[in-house]
Amino acid sequence: MLDGGSGYPVQKSMEILVALGEAYDADVMIPVNHVHLATGAILVAGDGWSKFIREMADSGGRMVVRATTNPSSIDPLIHKELGISNTLAENQMRYSENLGRLGAVLCHTCAPYLIGFIPRMGEHIVSGESSNIAYMNSVLGVRTERAGAPLGLAAALTGRIPYYGLYETEKRRGDVLIRVKATLSDPADFGLLGHCIGDRLTDAIPVFDGLPLSSPNEALKQLGAALNSSGAVPLFHIVGVTPEAPTLEAAFQGITADRILEITGKDLAETRQYLNSTTGAPNWIALGCPHASIWEIRELMDRLDGRRIHGDVEFWVCAAEPVRTYAERMGYRSALEKSGVKIVCETCPAIAPADEIASRLGKETVMATNSAKLAHYMPSEWGIKSLYGSTQACVEAAVTGKWG
């Protein structure tokens, strides 16, 4: 493949894979079963990468492995209603089309596990999207390393990845024991926990002991997303909950923890303070980062209880397309729309043109969210101040137009 015999796209891909393998002292390449491609959004990719994807598709590049895509910068059905310009919508659609030509299924979601793309425990995949990587590795016991789009593309075009990092069993051993001495009552609290310890860990693998065994998947989804917003934590273990941690000993593969971290309510309160980068009334409320499950959509409907949101507020709950289809089937969509809430698909505020959307809102945009990831990225990427709280806090703010 390296000598160009299989065409330029494969040759370039092998160059990337070989260079990566050398960087990580990997001896062999292994086959992969699935690639979840990072950078499905034109605003993340930039012009350069979009052109590269087109060049790959034009020169006959075709994926030899099943591939899905990360979120887009638009909702394909309601982008006009959201205030997204035609130019951007067209750029995204062309970019998506080229990804499709290469062979990817355009699911455009950060939570493909919610719509049926569920690899087996121990299966080797390649995924971009840090919250998905965390969920796949941790909650499903799937094996993936962190893969930006070029690596994902290279793996999809060749069917291979260097054998390094988290593909190796020993590398999946826990490093740090986390004792959580605070009550976690909402998935948003798991987000606080993740953000709090994310940057204390560097690349260490945390093992949580003492979290509720009945923690819903939505909470674990938030934990993974938050761990990867303030830090880079592709794998975590929760004793008794995640598949590689049936016991504390199993999580550490029989070796004592390198160190122990204790997280108290005070630590979480400090993180909440950090994520609330402003005071003042929110006018853009966003749930569904990572993308919402049908259960979260129903919960939102139940919490709103038929109330209409405040006239000044734009309310998004973001999800993958199939989830909106279920919501429609069950009447949740029409109930939410009667309240003024939009189910927005394939995108989210962080990678949609938030500036175009914010300019429609009139006054200075202040976001409220139950996602630590969104509360982290909106100020840094868009300069949009954020408020962070539970789902209920966001719902109340939507109805009253005030925070807290």
Added chain:
Amino acid sequence: MCGSGSYREMGVIHLKERTFKGHRIAKGKAEGEALVSQDRFSFWGTVDLHTGVVHERGHDLKGVCIKDKILIYPTGKGSGGGSARLYSLIRAGLGPKAILNVKAEVVTIIGAIMGNIPMMDQFEMDPTEIIQTGDYVHVDADNGRIEIIKKHGG
């Protein structure tokens, strides 16, 4: 003097040696002015795609442009979108000329390989301590070494 190859006098680092060995991550050679940060760096979140200027709240390089610099920081962080972003920045002429890390992380690695800029890590010293912003650095990733020409001192 601590025998570590350098000493600090009134905030200026004096080097006994100028050449240091490190591990090649992405091949190539480059030279230019060092831009040193003690903070982690993400190519999606820390730096603006259209200007190459750091815009992350609280980052020690906030307001500084990374274009054509030898960018030196501890390690990468954040979303996988960073790989394609680094590639797009480099393709637009706004990227760094080389990246030197204490420990490289994969999102940045892939962006550097795609964008054909040299990248190195695991040096025999901490590059974020020994190199200061404004020093001139020759990066030879192919042979696993860098040479530092201090802006001040020797």
